[in-house]
Structure formats: C-alpha cells, structure tokens
Amino acid sequence: GAYRYQSKNDFAAYVDSVKGTIKDSATQVEMYRKIKPLVSRVGCLHTDFSMTEKYKQELNRSPNLLPLRLYFKDDKAWITDNFSNHPLISPGDEITTINGRSIGEILRQVLPAIPSDGYNQTMKYLALYRQFPLWYRHMVEVTEHFDITTISGGQPRSVRLKGMMEKDLAGNGFLSDPAFPRQLELKINDATAYLTIRSFADSYIKRSGQSFKPFMEEAF
Numbered sequence: 001g002a003y004r005y006q007s008k009n010d011f012a013a014y015v016d017s018v019k020g021t022i023k024d025s026a027t028q029v030e031m032y033r034k035i036k037p038l039v040s041r042v043g044c045l046h047t048d049f050s051m052t053e054k055y056k057q058e059l060n061r062s063p064n065l066l067p068l069r070l071y072f073k074d075d076k077a078w079i080t081d082n083f084s085n086h087p088l089i090s091p092g093d094e095i096t097t098i099n100g101r102s103i104g105e106i107l108r109q110v111l112p113a114i115p116s117d118g119y120n121q122t123m124k125y126l127a128l129y130r131q132f133p134l135w136y137r138h139m140v141e142v143t144e145h146f147d148i149t150t151i152s153g154g155q156p157r158s159v160r161l162k163g164m165m166e167k168d169l170a171g172n173g174f175l176s177d178p179a180f181p182r183q184l185e186l187k188i189n190d191a192t193a194y195l196t197i198r199s200f201a202d203s204y205i206k207r208s209g210q211s212f213k214p215f216m217e218e219a220f
Contacts, residue, residue, distance in 0.1 A: 005043040005118055014041065028055045033139055037112040045117045051138075063163040064142050065133035069174055070095060072128050075104035079150070080129075083169055084161045094151040098136070099143065110139045131175055134166075182208045186219045195219060 003011060018034050026034075032051050039049040068089070069081035082089045098106060114135065116123035128135060144163040149156060170176045183205045185196040199205065205212050 001044060002042050006041065011041070014038065028052065029059070029138065029142065033113075036139070040113055040115045043116070043118045045115050045123065048115055059137065059142065060166045062144060063165045063168075064137055064144050065164050065166055065169055065175075066098070066136055066146050067161055067164040067169065068095070068133070070128070070132050072103075072107070072125055072132075075102075075107060077103045081174070083164060086159060086161060088152075088157055088159050089150065089161075090152060092152075093157075095148055096151060096156075097149045099141065099147050101140070106136065106140060110135045113139050130173060130178075133169065134175060180208070182210060184208075184210050184212065184215045184219075 006014075015038065018038055021034060028051055032049070036049055039047060067082070067084040068079050069083070070077045071080050077095050079089060079093045079095055080091055082091060096103060110128070111121075111124050114124040114127050146161045146163065147158065148161060149158050151157075166175060172179050180198050183198045185194075185198075187194045187196075200212075202212065
C-alpha cells in the first residue's frame with residue numbers, strides 16, 4: 001500500500017529528495033530525522049521506523065526532555081502541565097517559541113514524522129499531547145536547556161527551563177501508554193447506555209481479563 005495515498009512518481013521524487021540531503025556520515029538520530037517522515041508518508045499506522053533501543057537508552061541518560069505537557073491546535077500550543085515547577089509558568093499559558101523556533105515551525109518539522117492512517121491528523125495531535133517532549137528531541141534537537149517564550153494574562157514572558165529525564169517525566173498517558181483497568185466498559189445512566197471500547201487489540205483486552213465477543217454479547 002505504499003502508493004495508496006500518493007503516486008509512485010511522487011513517492012520516488014520524495015525519496016530522491018531525501019537521498020540528496022545525505023552528504024556524509026550521520027548519527028542515528030540524524031538519519032532518523034530523514035527516514036521517519038519518509039516512512040510515515042506511506043500513510044499506515046502499522047508501518048513504522050524507530051531508533052535502536054541502545055541508542056534510545058543513550059539519549060535517556062541525560063536530561064534532554066522539555067518538562068511541559070502541551071495541547072496543540074492549528075499552529076498554536078498551550079501548557080496543560082508544568083513539571084518544571086518554574087513559578088512563571090502556569091497551565092493555560094500559551095507557548096509561542098522554543099529555542100527560537102515558532103510553534104508553527106516546530107510542527108512543520110514534527111507532524112510529517114508522526115505515523116497515522118491515510119490523511120488522519122487527529123492521531124498526530126493526540127501523539128503530540130502524549131509525547132511532545134520525545135518528538136521534539138527526536139525530530140528537532142537534543143538539548144538540555146529550553147529557552148521558551150509564553151503569553152500569560154496577555155503579557156509575554158521569556159523563561160529558561162532545564163530539561164528532565166524520561167524516567168522522571170513519564171507517567172500514566174504521558175510519555176507512556178495510558179493504563180486502564182478495563183478496555184471494555186458498559187455504563188447505564190437513566191435511559192442512556194454508554195459503551196466504551198478503548199482498544200480492539202485482543203492482547204490489550206485479554207490483559208485486562210476480558211474477552212471481546214462475550215462482553216459484546218452480554219452488553220447488547
């Protein structure tokens with residue numbers, strides 16, 4: 001399905017353009033930044049490309065992750081969680097630049113690398129909400145300091161944040177998969193029934209001690 005969402009000629013031209021940027025030896029993360037958008041261009045969520053576990057472990061040995069959780073819409077971003085404890089940053093502040101790059105510029109680098117099915121953008125923005133510090137590190141730069149500008153109460157601010165390590169940032173649903181005690185749920189409030197299917201993956205459903213077909217039959 002490599003040509004389901006693009007012509008063979010367009011894809012070949014894109015591959016050639018990527019090849020043209022490779023002039024000399026490169027680090028693993030530099031090659032990742034070239035190949036990841038190429039693979040994601042196929043438009044299949046199950047077709048992916050990743051760095052080796054050893055290299056990711058090397059990256060995780062230093063505090064190089066932005067200590068903020070961000071919500072993105074269009075070319076703007078707002079802070080929803082501040083893990084830095086910096087007193088001049090509050091949830092709800094708009095963040096306008098990171099290390100001199102505008103949010104729009106950053107998104108143009110990152111969004112093409114995030115895999116999704118077809119032209120789906122919702123998956124990409126969900127990935128940003130859950131994993132933006134990782135996407136920034138992998139696709140933009142590896143750094144231990146973040147000079148950010150924000151707008152708080154209509155007033156612009158400039159702040160320098162120290163990076164944090166993944167083990168200190170990762171929690172339920174942030175830089176890690178969200179954990180749910182049950183993948184399948186049925187709730188009835190008054191005359192309305194709410195059926196929740198968090199995953200169709202059989203492995204996830206069995207892990208929570210459930211079975212899809214019997215559950216659905218009982219629910220209906």
